[in-house]
Amino acid sequence: MTRPIIGRVEPEQRRTSGAPNPTQSGREAGAAREPGTARIAVDLLGGDQAPAVVVDGALRACQADPTLQLLLVGPVEAADAVLAALGPGDRTRVRAVAAPTGPYVDERDVSSVESGVRTAVLAVAQGLADAVLSAGNTGATVTSAALGLGRWPGVRRPALTAVLPSAAGRLVLLDVGSSVDPDEATLAMHARLGAAYASTVHGIAAPRVGLLTIGTERGKGDRLRRAAPAVLAGLELPGAGRYVGLVEGNDVVTGGAADVIVTDGFTGNVLLKGLETAYALLGTPTPEPARQDARPDGRRDAGHGNGGADEARAAVLLGVGGTVVVCHGAASGADIAAGIGLAASLHRRAAVPAIADLITDPDPQSPRGGS
Amino acid sequence: MTRPIIGRVEPEQRRTSGAPNPTQSGREAGAAREPGTARIAVDLLGGDQAPAVVVDGALRACQADPTLQLLLVGPVEAADAVLAALGPGDRTRVRAVAAPTGPYVDERDVSSVESGVRTAVLAVAQGLADAVLSAGNTGATVTSAALGLGRWPGVRRPALTAVLPSAAGRLVLLDVGSSVDPDEATLAMHARLGAAYASTVHGIAAPRVGLLTIGTERGKGDRLRRAAPAVLAGLELPGAGRYVGLVEGNDVVTGGAADVIVTDGFTGNVLLKGLETAYALLGTPTPEPARQDARPDGRRDAGHGNGGADEARAAVLLGVGGTVVVCHGAASGADIAAGIGLAASLHRRAAVPAIADLITDPDPQSPRGGS
Numbered sequence: 001m002t003r004p005i006i007g008r009v010e011p012e013q014r015r016t017s018g019a020p021n022p023t024q025s026g027r028e029a030g031a032a033r034e035p036g037t038a039r040i041a042v043d044l045l046g047g048d049q050a051p052a053v054v055v056d057g058a059l060r061a062c063q064a065d066p067t068l069q070l071l072l073v074g075p076v077e078a079a080d081a082v083l084a085a086l087g088p089g090d091r092t093r094v095r096a097v098a099a100p101t102g103p104y105v106d107e108r109d110v111s112s113v114e115s116g117v118r119t120a121v122l123a124v125a126q127g128l129a130d131a132v133l134s135a136g137n138t139g140a141t142v143t144s145a146a147l148g149l150g151r152w153p154g155v156r157r158p159a160l161t162a163v164l165p166s167a168a169g170r171l172v173l174l175d176v177g178s179s180v181d182p183d184e185a186t187l188a189m190h191a192r193l194g195a196a197y198a199s200t201v202h203g204i205a206a207p208r209v210g211l212l213t214i215g216t217e218r219g220k221g222d223r224l225r226r227a228a229p230a231v232l233a234g235l236e237l238p239g240a241g242r243y244v245g246l247v248e249g250n251d252v253v254t255g256g257a258a259d260v261i262v263t264d265g266f267t268g269n270v271l272l273k274g275l276e277t278a279y280a281l282l283g284t285p286t287p288e289p290a291r292q293d294a295r296p297d298g299r300r301d302a303g304h305g306n307g308g309a310d311e312a313r314a315a316v317l318l319g320v321g322g323t324v325v326v327c328h329g330a331a332s333g334a335d336i337a338a339g340i341g342l343a344a345s346l347h348r349r350a351a352v353p354a355i356a357d358l359i360t361d362p363d364p365q366s367p368r369g370g371s
Numbered sequence: 372m373t374r375p376i377i378g379r380v381e382p383e384q385r386r387t388s389g390a391p392n393p394t395q396s397g398r399e400a401g402a403a404r405e406p407g408t409a410r411i412a413v414d415l416l417g418g419d420q421a422p423a424v425v426v427d428g429a430l431r432a433c434q435a436d437p438t439l440q441l442l443l444v445g446p447v448e449a450a451d452a453v454l455a456a457l458g459p460g461d462r463t464r465v466r467a468v469a470a471p472t473g474p475y476v477d478e479r480d481v482s483s484v485e486s487g488v489r490t491a492v493l494a495v496a497q498g499l500a501d502a503v504l505s506a507g508n509t510g511a512t513v514t515s516a517a518l519g520l521g522r523w524p525g526v527r528r529p530a531l532t533a534v535l536p537s538a539a540g541r542l543v544l545l546d547v548g549s550s551v552d553p554d555e556a557t558l559a560m561h562a563r564l565g566a567a568y569a570s571t572v573h574g575i576a577a578p579r580v581g582l583l584t585i586g587t588e589r590g591k592g593d594r595l596r597r598a599a600p601a602v603l604a605g606l607e608l609p610g611a612g613r614y615v616g617l618v619e620g621n622d623v624v625t626g627g628a629a630d631v632i633v634t635d636g637f638t639g640n641v642l643l644k645g646l647e648t649a650y651a652l653l654g655t656p657t658p659e660p661a662r663q664d665a666r667p668d669g670r671r672d673a674g675h676g677n678g679g680a681d682e683a684r685a686a687v688l689l690g691v692g693g694t695v696v697v698c699h700g701a702a703s704g705a706d707i708a709a710g711i712g713l714a715a716s717l718h719r720r721a722a723v724p725a726i727a728d729l730i731t732d733p734d735p736q737s738p739r740g741g742s
Binding site for chain 2: 137138139167177180181212213214215217220221222223225248249250252253254263264265266267269270271272273274275276277278279281282283284285329330
């Protein structure tokens with residue numbers, strides 16, 4: 001398997017105080033930079049209907065965001081299709097990068113089509129792009145990102161992190177497909193990553209972190225879920241997060257029990273695909289304002305500042321030294337565009353470096369000055 | 372752990388031919404008896420809000436079904452509450468059975484409250500009731516049922532089997548909480564049980580059975596899901612069922628890929644609770660009539676004959692020598708009533724013996740006369 005590579009994390013933004021301000025919005029929490037250019041490397045070859053769907057999504061994203069720049073990685077003809085559809089003034093915003101087309105063989109035996117995401121990741125590693133978007137094979141994306149961008153200290157398996165609507169507001173669900181056979185230590189790191197995401201991106205003070213299982217009585221669940229609570233209960237969580245114990249499938253829909261729900265990547269992926277399909281068919285659970293005001297702890301989810309970008313049907317890979325967004329293999333053009341928008345939004349808010357900072361901070365209790 | 376006990380299956384009804392008739396309805400498929408009395412043993416002590424919710428559910432069930440008889444197992448005061456609310460003419464339909472209240476200790480260390488389900492199971496084993504309904508601890512119910520009613524030959528772990536609405540009709544999902552760390556052999560037996568249920572109860576000819584995983588490329592999924600397809604692909608499935616390969620979370624909602632979806636009890640329970648909560652909040656996916664007519668294989672789900680009883684938010688335990696229905700711990704009175712209705716419907720149709728017959732038939736291809 002891959003060797004552990006310690007991430008080259010460069011905290012672009014340090015928090016100005018050790019504890020988040022409960023009243024600041026998500027945008028304010030992560031926003032050290034002014035909104036500006038975002039350069040997204042897009043894997044044209046990833047996805048069931050690539051490159052056509054990716055070309056469509058890239059075009060939509062360009063049209064929706066005039067300060068977006070795209071690095072289109074893959075067949076030159078596909079990149080040309082995007083360029084041809086753009087007005088002359090916008091063509092300077094798109095660059096094509098050919099991906100190597102020869103067979104690519106590594107220990108995971110991913111095929112040559114994965115060279116797109118490898119090249120896109122390298123563009124970020126080399127400073128040519130700010131973030132990566134791929135709808136390709138998740139395993140190949142995780143491996144490429146871990147190798148090309150490095151992993152944060154202590155992260156054995158990066159977490160694919162999704163945001164779902166719930167009846168109580170937005171909910172962070174992880175892992176949704178990266179770590180299919182995790183141990184307790186990986187679940188514990190993912191709990192920390194999820195708390196850092198909710199704190200940084202959603203501006204939630206003291207996010208509540210729950211462990212997904214199938215019954216809240218002691219001793220319920222499979223081997224992993226019987227072993228994990230002891231590890232999670234003693235864990236210090238970033239952003240003043242707290243472990244609230246066991247939650248169940250219904251809590252992912254109601255959102256009332258936790259702001260962050262941790263599970264293995266197999267269960268998370270199955271549940272995410274089930275719920276996203278149900279919501280696409282039947283509508284999305286939305287919080288009633290009265291209910292939100294009436295949260296038992298009096299807190300409110302204040303993170304309404306990112307224009308809904310993180311409600312994209314896409315997931316962020318947390319634990320690697322860069323901003324990597326993954327769309328479903330079956331993503332539509334609109335989904336790809338939303339994923340590109342999410343990548344741009346996270347970059348502009350310097351969200352991933354801020355999360356890395358929370359995770360790798362050796363002493364989370366000490367007050368720190370801005371860098 | 373528990374010793375393997377071979378079930379005392381008494382096939383109450385044998386199929387009159389080896390292959391189901393594609394045009395017959397679900398009711399016709401399982402209905403050798405005339406609809407008549409059904410005696411359901413109800414565990415008054417099972418569920419988060421027992422006995423109040425169970426009392427409510429028992430009353431509703433009595434009022435909805437004039438030929439129902441209930442054996443209420445648990446505190447006599449709770450049974451008295453049901454009797455007091457019924458008219459004098461209906462009181463003969465309800466009998467109270469005190470459950471032992473002393474501590475009950477076995478190798479699973481289930482507490483004394485589980486004695487309700489043990490006593491209810493014994494009532495079925497002794498011929499005093501036709502089926503069991505419990506909203507108590509699933510593990511205790513499975514253990515009590517396996518010990519008290521026996522397991523069918525080859526069934527190591529009975530399967531908790533749920534029916535979900537989908538955009539293509541009803542879908543059988545199993546296991547939803549009995550077998551949390553299964554191996555490939557258990558998944559294979561559950562595939563057989565699911566096919567037999569879809570054939571017998573839903574009247575589906577040649578049910579399609581899929582394995583739930585997180586991507587349809589070769590090599591995706593966790594250890595279990597990478598190992599299981601080889602076992603499932605070579606399996607002979609009852610009811611002329613066929614294994615259609617890997618499916619994903621979205622297929623549980625759309626229903627287009629399979630009639631039966633097999634998974635481990637952990638993933639199944641999480642997904643079931645998530646989707647049931649989403650459907651309760653947002654509405655239920657329903658097939659468009661035109662879509663149903665347009666199934667690629669021209670088949671139709673003809674099993675509309677059981678009055679919607681098996682759309683109850685309840686699950687049937689398959690693989691034990693009796694009819695056992697399990698409701699959520701958080702079930703409402705209406706859910707309990709629907710679960711009792713499901714138990715009565717399955718009994719009246721002799722569904723569980725018919726499924727046992729399909730599973731334990733040593734030569735499913737040979738034509739058999741009625742018994």
